Amino acid sequence: MADRRFFVGGNWKMNGDFKSIDGIIAFINSGCDGSCCDKVDVVVAPPAPYITYVKEKINCGAQVAAQNCYKVAKGAFTGEISPEMIKDLGLNWVILGHSERRHVFGETDQLIADKTMHALEAGINVIFCIGEKLEEREAGKTKEVNFRQLEAIFGKNVDWSRIVIAYEPVWAIGTGVTASPEQAQEVHGWLREFLKEKVSEQVAASTRIIYGGSVTAENCRELGSQSDIDGFLVGGASLKPDFVQIIKARSCC
Numbered sequence: 001m002a003d004r005r006f007f008v009g010g011n012w013k014m015n016g017d018f019k020s021i022d023g024i025i026a027f028i029n030s031g032c033d034g035s036c037c038d039k040v041d042v043v044v045a046p047p048a049p050y051i052t053y054v055k056e057k058i059n060c061g062a063q064v065a066a067q068n069c070y071k072v073a074k075g076a077f078t079g080e081i082s083p084e085m086i087k088d089l090g091l092n093w094v095i096l097g098h099s100e101r102r103h104v105f106g107e108t109d110q111l112i113a114d115k116t117m118h119a120l121e122a123g124i125n126v127i128f129c130i131g132e133k134l135e136e137r138e139a140g141k142t143k144e145v146n147f148r149q150l151e152a153i154f155g156k157n158v159d160w161s162r163i164v165i166a167y168e169p170v171w172a173i174g175t176g177v178t179a180s181p182e183q184a185q186e187v188h189g190w191l192r193e194f195l196k197e198k199v200s201e202q203v204a205a206s207t208r209i210i211y212g213g214s215v216t217a218e219n220c221r222e223l224g225s226q227s228d229i230d231g232f233l234v235g236g237a238s239l240k241p242d243f244v245q246i247i248k249a250r251s252c253c
């Protein structure tokens, strides 16, 4: 297994209120103790209005991320937040390119690339999401779609040490239909080869590629044991105590 630190993100999406968030923070704080968080990067992404609250309450080493940001620092962009604001809140991570941003809100590869570059320039690390739809997989376009989404940031001045790639097949998100360990490993392997060919051997070897899509406490160990799966981006299960088991999928704490 390559020496890439395991990474587990919890994407709460548009879920939670103060009461339920208190419960989530309680199980993260008690379950993700020092011995565990020392071995895993844990990053949770609450809805924007709760970011500061969550950041103040988490006391176990887990970091807090934003779920999205725009491509400029400030201005007349109602409803948006900027990477500079995320930095100002004391955060270091943002999720970009999530399938819900791509397919519900119509974000293009170009916009996601622009947002990624601006976030990196502002000092924010990026969880860069890609993934094919079911019809694309069934049409034999899995590799083509994922490579196209990823190569949107090739050729730019990317600091790859600050990017985590999240492979999230759209058909597996929130459906209960998880990619099999073999299916996920196959795509992760392709992505690593693609990085090796188009960027560099060093970037391919060191960049973490995490899997997302109906990850649960039950399936995380087998998925996490695949050689090119370096962690998870978890949606639904990150709102439950199962999240702690997923954090521990590869460590023995």
Ligand SMILES: O=C[C@H](O)COP(=O)(O)O
Binding pocket: 011, 098, 168, 172, 173, 174, 175, 176, 212, 213, 214, 215, 233, 234, 235, 236, 237
């Ligand atoms: O960002 C997380 C993914 O969309 C996965 O969501 P899920 O675990 O609910 O399938």
